[in-house]
Amino acid sequence: GAVVSQHPSWVICKSGTSVKIECRSLDFQATTMFWYRQFPKQSLMLMATSNEGSKATYEQGVEKDKFLINHASLTLSTLTVTSAHPEDSSFYICSARLVQKETQYFGPGTRLLVL
Amino acid sequence: EDQVTQSPEALRLQEGESSSLNCSYTVSGLRGLFWYRQDPGKGPEFLFTLYSAGEEKEKERLKATLTKKESFLHITAPKPEDSATYLCAVQANSNSGYALNFGKGTSLLVTP
Numbered sequence: 564g565a566v567v568s569q570h571p572s573w574v575i576c577k578s579g580t581s582v583k584i585e586c587r588s589l590d591f592q593a594t595t596m597f598w599y600r601q602f603p604k605q606s607l608m609l610m611a612t613s614n615e616g617s618k619a620t621y622e623q624g625v626e627k628d629k630f631l632i633n634h635a636s637l638t639l640s641t642l643t644v645t646s647a648h649p650e651d652s653s654f655y656i657c658s659a660r661l662v663q664k665e666t667q668y669f670g671p672g673t674r675l676l677v678l
Numbered sequence: 679e680d681q682v683t684q685s686p687e688a689l690r691l692q693e694g695e696s697s698s699l700n701c702s703y704t705v706s707g708l709r710g711l712f713w714y715r716q717d718p719g720k721g722p723e724f725l726f727t728l729y730s731a732g733e734e735k736e737k738e739r740l741k742a743t744l745t746k747k748e749s750f751l752h753i754t755a756p757k758p759e760d761s762a763t764y765l766c767a768v769q770a771n772s773n774s775g776y777a778l779n780f781g782k783g784t785s786l787l788v789t790p
Contacts, residue, residue: 567721612776654719669721
């Protein structure tokens with residue numbers, strides 16, 4: 564139980580294009596989903612908290628117009644990296660929190676490479 | 679400001695050589711402390727949640743303990759397949775969004 568999927572698992576794109584990453588909770592409903600970014604040899608850094616049906620809350624220093632988050636249902640959140648640049652290349656990981664629980668379950672991650 | 683410090687940064691053990699990983703934390707009201715395992719190129723895998731000082735949880739060769747200032751992840755008789763990065767994270771009562779604050783992790787290598 565508590566399985567979270569991400570799609571795609573990796574993506575290569577040209578600078579200036581937009582990339583959408585999907586995060587799905589497969590066997591449970593998630594009131595809240597989270598988006599993290601992880602650079603090589605670094606820990607996870609929270610980018611934003613996404614609540615179903617409402618606007619996402621972004622961490623300080625994260626551009627909300629660049630990283631668009633949509634949480635349209637209790638099982639799906641999407642992160643769109645708009646006008647991607649090489650410095651946006653990273654490992655993006657989502658997590659989902661069970662309703663009434665504190666534990667977050669993580670997806671397998673999406674590796675983004677911007678050329 | 680909430681802080682999570684993990685030590686050591688890296689640990690190399692021989693198969694069967696037991697050891698402990700440390701996670702020291704300062705938080706304004708602890709809602710929960712979490713341990714995850716992360717393999718290279720993959721998302722973190724949930725291991726344990728601890729809520730209050732004195733609590734302990736076990737799973738196979740792993741045992742997590744919690745005090746008011748730190749948590750330990752004890753690894754008994756590790757095997758090569760236990761090699762991974764172990765992440766500690768705290769969740770504060772003040773955080774209505776249930777966000778996690780992660781430490782930098784301990785990279786564990788178990789050699790045969």
